[in-house]
Every structure is written in C-alpha cells, then in structure tokens.
Amino acid sequence: MIKIDTKMLPKGMQIHFFNQKYDRDLEVEFPPEVWKNFPFKEIWAQNMAYLATVELALMFKEKEVKYNFPFPLFKSFFDELFMKSFTYSGDVDCEQSFRYIKDLINLNSQFNEKLVPANFTAPAVKEKSINTLTFGKESLLSLGLARKSV
Amino acid sequence: MVWDPLPEDYKKVIAENIAHLSTLDLVIMLNAKKLSFNNPLPLFKSFFIEVLLKCLLYSGDCDTGKTIEYITRLTNLETEFKGNPTALEVKNFETKEGSINTLTFGKESLVCWGLAQELNLNPVPVTVIEPDCDVMYRGQRIQTFQNKHKFELIKKFEKEFNQHVYCIDSNLNDIADYTLWDLEYTDLGWSGVLTEYLFFLLPFNFYFKQKYIVYGNEYSCDSYYYNKEGFKCHPVYDQSSDWMRQSNTLLQNLTNGGVQAISLVQPLHEIAVTKILYQRYPHLAKYQMSCHCNNEGAKHNRWCGGCSKCARCFIFMKALGFDPATVGLREMLTLADKNHFSLFNQSKEMCGFDSVGLGREEQLFAFHLAAKRGVQGELIDLFKKEFGEEAEKKEEELRNEFFKVQRPENIPTSLWKKLKPIYEEELKK
Numbered sequence: 085m086i087k088i089d090t091k092m093l094p095k096g097m098q099i100h101f102f103n104q105k106y107d108r109d110l111e112v113e114f115p116p117e118v119w120k121n122f123p124f125k126e127i128w129a130q131n132m133a134y135l136a137t138v139e140l141a142l143m144f145k146e147k148e149v150k151y152n153f154p155f156p157l158f159k160s161f162f163d164e165l166f167m168k169s170f171t172y173s174g175d176v177d178c179e180q181s182f183r184y185i186k187d188l189i190n191l192n193s194q195f196n197e198k199l200v201p202a203n204f205t206a207p208a209v210k211e212k213s214i215n216t217l218t219f220g221k222e223s224l225l226s227l228g229l230a231r232k233s234v
Numbered sequence: 235m236v237w238d239p240l241p242e243d244y245k246k247v248i249a250e251n252i253a254h255l256s257t258l259d260l261v262i263m264l265n266a267k268k269l270s271f272n273n274p275l276p277l278f279k280s281f282f283i284e285v286l287l288k289c290l291l292y293s294g295d296c297d298t299g300k301t302i303e304y305i306t307r308l309t310n311l312e313t314e315f316k317g318n319p320t321a322l323e324v325k326n327f328e329t330k331e332g333s334i335n336t337l338t339f340g341k342e343s344l345v346c347w348g349l350a351q352e353l354n355l356n357p358v359p360v361t362v363i364e365p366d367c368d369v370m371y372r373g374q375r376i377q378t379f380q381n382k383h384k385f386e387l388i389k390k391f392e393k394e395f396n397q398h399v400y401c402i403d404s405n406l407n408d409i410a411d412y413t414l415w416d417l418e419y420t421d422l423g424w425s426g427v428l429t430e431y432l433f434f435l436l437p438f439n440f441y442f443k444q445k446y447i448v449y450g451n452e453y454s455c456d457s458y459y460y461n462k463e464g465f466k467c468h469p470v471y472d473q474s475s476d477w478m479r480q481s482n483t484l485l486q487n488l489t490n491g492g493v494q495a496i497s498l499v500q501p502l503h504e505i506a507v508t509k510i511l512y513q514r515y516p517h518l519a520k521y522q523m524s525c526h527c528n529n530e531g532a533k534h535n536r537w538c539g540g541c542s543k544c545a546r547c548f549i550f551m552k553a554l555g556f557d558p559a560t561v562g563l564r565e566m567l568t569l570a571d572k573n574h575f576s577l578f579n580q581s582k583e584m585c586g587f588d589s590v591g592l593g594r595e596e597q598l599f600a601f602h603l604a605a606k607r608g609v610q611g612e613l614i615d616l617f618k619k620e621f622g623e624e625a626e627k628k629e630e631e632l633r634n635e636f637f638k639v640q641r642p643e644n645i646p647t648s649l650w651k652k653l654k655p656i657y658e659e660e661l662k663k
Contacts, residue, residue, distance in 0.1 A: 157483045164280040167287065171309050182302055185309075189291065190466045195479075197643075206323075 086141050089152040090133045095119050097129040099136060103144060110136075123207075131156040138166060141191060142184055148192040155195045163188070236400070236441045243322050244440075247488075248433045250320060251276040252406070255426040255433075258286045259410035261311060262304055263422050268312045275315040277322065281484050282426065283308070285472055289425035292467040296421040301465045304422075327492025332444035333357045334435050337399060339387050339523040341511050341547070342450025346498045348515040350448055353498075353652055358442050360400045360435060361388065364407050367528075371413040379527040383536035387521050394517075402434050428472040432481055432495060439493045447485075451478065451497040452507055453640050457592045469590065475500055475643035482644065494646070498653065501640040505596055508550040509637070510660045522547075522561050539564040545574035546593060553603035567611025575613065577601060577621065598625050599632035637661045 089100040096113040112132070114122075122128070130153040141149045156162070170184035177183070213230045217223050237245070254276045261269050276282075287308060294301035333350045337343050337359040350357035366378045388399045408414055410423035428449065435447045455473035458466050468474055478495055485493045499507050512519045523536045524547050531538030538544055548566045551558045558564075566574065573579045577597040580590065601617040602625035617625075625632070639657045642650050 155479050155483055157486060159483065160278075160284045160480060161280040164283045167283070167309065181309075182305055185305060186463075186465055189288070190460075190464070 085148040085150060086137070086144065086146045087150050087152075088133055088137050090129045092125060092129060097125075097132065099133045101137065101140070103146065105144075123205075126153075127157060130154065131158050131162075134159060135162045138162070138188070138191075142187045145187075147190070148194070150194045151196070153196055236437050240437045240440050241323075241325065243320060244325070244436075246320050247277060247322050248436065250274065251278050251282075252430055252433050254279060255282045255430055256406045256409050258282055259290075259422045259425055260415075262286070262290060262307050263410065263412060263415070263417055263420055265307055267310065268314065270314040272316050274317040274319045277319065277487070278484055279313075281480060282429070284480065285429055285477060286425045288468060288471040288477070290422065291461070291465045292469050292471070293421040293425075295461040295463075295465070295467050297419075299462060301461060301463050301467070322488075324488065324490055325492075327440060327443075327489040329439060329443050329445040329492045331355065332442065333446040333448045334438045334442065334444050335359050335448040336431060336435070336450065337361045337391075338450070339384065339521050340450060341504070341507050341519075341522055341524055342452050342497075342499045344450075344515065344518040344521060345507050345511045346448050346450045348511075348518050349498045349653065349656065352656065353649060355446065355448075356444075357448065358400065358438060358444060359391075359397065360402065360438055362402045362404055362431060362434060365405050367411070367413070369413050371416070376413050377528070377530075377533075379532045380523075383523055383527060383532070387523060387536070391521060400438065404430075404434070406430060425472060428477075429481065432485070436485075436488070436493065439489075445492065445494060447493065447495045449473070449478070449495060449497045450499055451475070452499045453501060453503050454593065454596070455500075459590060459592065467590075469592065478644050494644075496644055496646070496649070498645070498649075500645065501642045502657065503596060503636045503638075503640075504546070504593075505550050505553065505600055505636050506639075506657075506661055508547070508556075509554050509663075510657070512551070512554060512556040513663060514656075514660050519556075520561060535562055535564075537561070537563040539566060540574065542574050542576060545571065546576075546597065549575065549597060549600040549604060552609050553600040553607070555607060565611075567609070567613040569612045569616070572613060572616070578613075578616070595632065596636055598628070599636050601625065602629060602632070 085103065087102040091098040091100065093111065093113070095116050096111065096119055099110045101108045101110065133151065133153065134156040137149070166188055167185055170188065171181040174181045174183040174185070215223065215227050215230055217227060250273045253271065253273065257269070287305070290304040290308065291301050294304040333355040335343065335347055335350055335357040337347060338361060347357060347359065361384070363381060363384070366381045368377050391397065392399055407427065412418065412420050412423060432447060438444070439447065451473040455470050456475055458468045461467050471477055478497065481495050485495060502510070511522070525532060525537045525541060525544050527536065527538060529538050529540055531540040544563060545566055548558050548563055551563070573581070575597060576591060576593055598621055601614070601621065605614050605618055605622070639654065639661065645653065
C-alpha cells in the first residue's frame with residue numbers, strides 16, 4: 085500500500101509519499117505573493133497530489149493507495165486523461181495497450197470521507213495571459229504572439 | 235412549476251450534459267468511430283467517460299467475456315463539439331436540511347422514504363416515468379408492464395398519505411435500447427441512468443430548496459468480481475458508493491456544496507432492508523414493487539413471479555416471517571421455480587448480481603432462516619439436502635454479515651447519528 089499525505093506550506097505544498105521501499109517528501113513552491121492570494125489552496129493541493137501520484141502507484145504495482153485528503157473534485161478529469169495516455173504507455177512498454185488501464189481500474193484508492201466545501205467564485209480576470217515558458221520554440225513563439233496581441 | 239424557475243444557464247448545462255451522457259452507451263453498441271454534437275463540450279464529460287468505462291467492463295464480460303473490445307471502442311472514439319463551453323455562473327443553492335427522494339416503490343426507496351420522514355427531512359417524492367416497451371424484436375414480442383402498476387401505486391400512495399408524487403416523463407432510455415435498433419442482445423445501455431436522474435432531480439432541489447437527493451442504493455451495490463481478463467467488474471457501478479462519491483464532486487462543482495446525493499440504506503444488505511421495511515414500515519411495505527415487469531406474468535400483477543428478482547424478494551420475505559401474498563407475490567417454492575434462484579442456478583437471464591452469483595451467500599442465509607422458521611416447500615427440501623449443512627456451519631458468519639450495519643459511506647454525520655440507532659433497534663429484533 086502507498087500512503088500519500090499532503091501538507092500546506094507557506095509558499096506552496098508538500099506531498100509525502102510512503103510505501104515499503106520509499107519515504108519521500110516532494111514539494112512545490114510558488115512566488116510568495118502569488119501563492120498568498122490564491123483562494124483555492126487546499127483544493128488545488130488535493131487535486132495536484134492525486135494527479136501527480138497515480139502513475140507512481142502503478143509503476144510500483146501497488147493495489148491500494150491511501151490519501152489523507154478528501155475525494156479530489158476533478159478526479160474524473162484526471163482519470164480520463166490517464167485512460168487516454170495509458171494506451172500509448174502500455175503499447176510502448178509491453179505492447180499491451182490495456183495493461184495500465186486495467187491497473188488503474190483495479191487500483192483501490194481511499195480518501196478521507198468528507199468533501200471540502202468549495203466556494204467557486206470566478207476571479208476577476210482581464211483579457212491577458214499566463215504563458216508557460218520552457219524556452220522551447222513553441223513557448224517562445226507563443227510568448228511573442230501573446231505580447232503582440234496585447 | 236419546477237423547471238421554469240431554474241436559471242437559464244443551468245437549464246442549458248443540464249441539457250448539454252444529459253445529451254452526452256444518454257448517448258454514450260449507444261455509441262459503444264454501434265461501434266461508432268465518431269460522435270458529433272451540435273452543442274459545446276459538456277462540463278462533466280470526463281465524469282461520464284468514467285462511469286461508462288466502469289460499467290462497460292461488466293457489460294463486456296456479460297456479452298462476450300471480452301471486456302477489452304468495448305474499452306477499445308471507447309478509447310478510439312473521436313468526439314466533436316461545437317462552440318465555446320457554456321458559461322455557468324455557479325449558484326449557491328440556498329438549501330435547507332430536506333430531501334428529494336427517488337420513489338420507485340422498490341424496497342430500498344420505500345425504506346428511504348420512511349427514514350427520511352423520521353429524520354424530519356420533509357421528503358419530496360419524485361419518480362421517473364419511462365414508457366413501457368412493446369416491440370417485435372427478431373420475431374419475439376418484448377413487453378414491459380411497469381407503468382400500469384406504478385400509476386396504480388402512485389394513486390393509492392397519494393390518497394393514503396395525502397402526498398403528491400412528482401413525475402418526470404422521460405423516454406431517454408430508448409436511445410440505448412438494443413431492441414429498438416435491432417442489435418444483438420447487450421447488457422450495455424444502463425451506465426448513465428442514475429447519473430441522468432441526478433440531473434433530473436436537481437431542478438427539484440432548486441425549487442424546493444432541499445439539500446439532499448436520496449437514492450436507494452444498498453450495500454450490495456458495491457459488489458464486484460474479477461473477470462477472466464483480470465478486470466474489476468461491478469454489475470451496478472453507477473449505484474455504488476464509489477460513484478456516489480464522484481457524483482457528489484459533480485454536485486459540488488455545480489451547486490457550491492448546496493446539494494448532496496446520499497443513500498439512507500447504503501450500509502445495509504438487501505435482506506436487512508427487507509427486515510426494516512416490513513417491521514418498521516408495514517404501511518409502506520404494502521406498496522413494494524421490485525420486479526422489472528418484463529414478461530407476460532406481470533401483465534396483471536406487479537410481480538411477474540417468474541424472474542430472479544421476484545425469487546430473491548420472495549425468499550427474503552419468507553426468511554423474515556412476512557407473507558409475500560400480502561404484496562401479491564405468488565408462492566415460489568416448487569421445483570419449477572428452481573431456476574429463478576441463484577443459489578441453485580446462475581444464468582445470463584437472471585438480473586444483475588444473480589447472474590454472476592454475487593447474491594449467493596445472502597440467498598443461502600435467507601433459505602436457512604426460512605427453513606428454520608418451518609417454511610415448507612419442494613425448494614426448502616432441496617435446500618436442506620444440498621446446502622443445509624453448509625448453511626448450518628456458516629450461520630453465525632452469515633448473520634454477522636447480512637444483519638450487520640456496514641460502514642456508512644457518503645452519509646453526513648448529523649444524519650448518521652440518528653440513523654444508526656434505528657438500524658440497530660430493528661436488526662436486533
């Protein structure tokens with residue numbers, strides 16, 4: 085069994101991963117001024133922790149994962165993404181497209197019972213963009229285009 | 235009255251999502267490569283893909299034993315939508331501690347009704363009316379007779395309790411009815427039904443300002459088995475506590491936590507639900523209609539008396555000392571009825587759990603209790619001969635399992651505090 089715990093940090097979040105072999109902390113840090121004003125910290129952390137660890141559970145051939153947080157609000161969205169991605173991964177790894185889909189379906193994920201009430205109020209946004217900048221040609225071109233369209 | 239006050243953007247979102255949800259099974263049945271909608275990508279598409287995936291595992295296993303064929307159809311499907319996603323201004327549904335109850339007249343829905351009243355949830359009963367079927371399918375006439383009986387029960391119920399029963403008319407189930415498309419028999423076609431109901435009931439929560447949607451999903455809805463290909467197969471995944479949890483995240487996204495789906499009988503096995511219904515709510519028990527009414531036997535009676543569902547309910551009543559004749563269910567303990575009981579026989583013609591043997595232990599326990607009570611009949615004699623010793627040895631274990639109050643899932647603590655003593659009081663009698 086794998087245990088996944090999340091903890092909120094002043095500048096982001098920590099995911100604690102624990103199974104028979106490993107006991108590791110993984111962290112995400114933001115610029116403090118960005119994180120401080122973000123209204124959905126807990127929901128973000130829970131969904132991120134699920135999204136970031138499912139493949140790990142399958143890589144370790146685990147049957148059960150226990151999370152210390154409630155059912156993530158966007159689990160179905162992530163599971164659809166996994167389903168679509170795993171056909172390729174299974175094909176590349178062992179020519180069995182459904183191998184990982186089966187592992188995902190059979191994986192027993194346990195969450196804390198209570199859902200965290202989320203009050204989604206749409207943030208007041210303007211017609212502007214946040215760009216992923218990897219310095220790859222596409223991201224550089226996107227940055228150029230985004231600046232131009234402003 | 236109920237639909238009109240719902241904000242326009244909610245109406246649109248409900249329509250778009252139902253359109254997607256109700257057509258997915260058909261796409262798999264037809265082995266279609268592309269699905270094109272004239273509306274935008276629905277907000278909850280991923281939820282529907284997930285429920286379909288989990289349900290088609292069992293359907294594939296039932297139909298051909300080859301689950302992978304259906305998964306391939308799903309993963310290869312291309313879907314096309316038009317326009318930008320509908321902007322939804324999520325409302326805080328200002329609800330109070332009350333419930334909208336699905337009333338099907340099945341034993342679970344009746345117990346939920348009784349419990350919701352005791353819990354002061356001022357339940358509003360809603361039932362979905364789907365047209366009965368009358369078609370010629372490959373030379374055979376297929377008929378169902380549910381509505382005639384349901385309408386009679388609604389009328390009596392309304393009169394006795396001075397309580398209006400709200401009806402939703404829907405023929406969406408026709409979309410994925412293999413008989414209407416002249417396709418081979420398939421178990422596909424049901425994956426979205428309970429989730430459709432969630433969208434159907436939401437306008438009632440908004441109108442009556444009731445917090446809960448109450449389903450009658452019992453503990454055995456969580457049952458599953460692994461098929462030959464190694465996939466976990468749930469006969470009724472959309473009724474499982476796992477899917478209800480998912481449904482609640484959907485509702486959370488849609489209502490800011492104002493509406494929640496629950497089942498008040500989730501911690502109970504079917505035989506325990508029967509016990510509570512006939513002991514605590516005899517005034518409701520007389521309305522029980524659990525049969526699918528899909529053969530000639532149900533033309534004039536709400537129990538066909540010739541299916542595995544009737545058989546299961548029959549032996550539960552006998553086990554607990556209640557007379558099936560009071561609800562119009564005929565005697566079913568002759569050797570001619572043997573094939574309707576999954577304890578003696580399992581076949582594809584049976585309903586859900588019975589077809590794969592998941593209800594076997596509960597039926598073993600029910601026959602044992604009936605025999606101990608002195609119930610007579612050819613099948614009781616056969617039971618004693620074939621399974622009497624096994625049941626005697628396992629009696630304690632079976633009692634502990636089937637009359638046990640299981641761990642509650644998706645039930646708020648405030649309700650659980652009141653529910654648990656009711657269960658315990660009834661189950662120890």
